[in-house]
Amino acid sequence: MPSSSWQIQNRPTKNLKHWGLVTHLCLIGLISLLISLPPALAQPATTRGYAPTALPTTIPIFPLSDVMLFPRSSRPLHIFEQRYREMVADALEGNRLIGMVMLEPGYETDYQGTPPVFPIGCVGVITEAEELPDGRFNIVLGGLTKFRITSEDYSRAYRTAHIEAIPEQLNRSDITELSDLREELAALIPIAIPGLQIPDGLGDEELVNGIAQLIDIAPFNRLGLLEQPGPLERAQALIDLLYIRASLPR
Numbered sequence: 001m002p003s004s005s006w007q008i009q010n011r012p013t014k015n016l017k018h019w020g021l022v023t024h025l026c027l028i029g030l031i032s033l034l035i036s037l038p039p040a041l042a043q044p045a046t047t048r049g050y051a052p053t054a055l056p057t058t059i060p061i062f063p064l065s066d067v068m069l070f071p072r073s074s075r076p077l078h079i080f081e082q083r084y085r086e087m088v089a090d091a092l093e094g095n096r097l098i099g100m101v102m103l104e105p106g107y108e109t110d111y112q113g114t115p116p117v118f119p120i121g122c123v124g125v126i127t128e129a130e131e132l133p134d135g136r137f138n139i140v141l142g143g144l145t146k147f148r149i150t151s152e153d154y155s156r157a158y159r160t161a162h163i164e165a166i167p168e169q170l171n172r173s174d175i176t177e178l179s180d181l182r183e184e185l186a187a188l189i190p191i192a193i194p195g196l197q198i199p200d201g202l203g204d205e206e207l208v209n210g211i212a213q214l215i216d217i218a219p220f221n222r223l224g225l226l227e228q229p230g231p232l233e234r235a236q237a238l239i240d241l242l243y244i245r246a247s248l249p250r
Contacts, residue, residue: 055145058153059123060087061099061161063115065107066219069100069122070209070226071143071168079137087158088129088137096126099147099161102223114159119149120227123163143209146226168230170205178204181235185211188239192246205231212238215245 062077062084069075079088091098101121109115124141131137146166153160170178182204189196193215202210212225212234221241228234243249 055123055165058160058162059097059099060091061101061159063101063103063117065103068102068222068226069124069141069143070213071122071145072206073143073209073213074140076140079139083157085135085137088139091126092129097123098141099123102219114154118223121147123147170230174232178232178235182207184239188242188246192242208235208238217241
């Protein structure tokens with residue numbers, strides 16, 4: 001089983017106690033879910049009893065301005081605000097699910113309140129967690145599936161939302177086409193994202209979603225990638241962005 005993680009230049013540590021040095025890195029791709037996990041967690045998040053159709057209809061949501069989560073990817077997070085400490089503590093005592101969403105522009109004027117968020121997000125399961133002595137948390141979220149917010153609840157310190165899952169499907173022809181697009185992505189990555197080292201063994205979906213989560217682009221463009229109907233359309237949109245980033249003609 002591969003043990004490497006997505007990285008740019010620096011190798012990320014496996015010890016959660018040293019995450020203060022690496023929280024700026026996006027440790028993405030399904031492989032990073034499998035590093036240093038107890039046996040009960042050392043399997044893809046999507047196989048741990050959370051089929052998209054079986055997700056709860058209400059989940060806590062964690063809104064950020066750019067940091068996003070994609071299906072079949074993972075993301076380390078440092079939780080320091082009191083309301084989100086409570087959110088993580090409650091999630092750990094429950095089903096371990098948290099939905100990540102993006103704040104709409106202008107959120108700064110009401111950040112401590114409930115600024116508007118875009119309705120499409122990604123729900124993740126906490127696969128690793130470390131509570132620090134002062135009550136902060138370091139966690140890893142493993143992306144499960146997209147969702148759409150249908151309504152919000154502000155009765156707790158943190159927001160919860162009623163959601164409907166948006167599963168992403170691939171038919172046989174899509175799988176073949178996605179494999180072809182992977183080759184084009186592999187050729188573009190060294191030019192568009194110099195220094196990116198991709199771990200061996202990633203599937204096509206994990207590669208596409210991992211790059212979409214990692215690449216340095218405008219928040220709205222990243223949201224646009226998440227909102228694509230599925231990994232095939234996301235790969236096509238990502239390739240278009242990489243051509244622009246690398247200043248290459250199509």
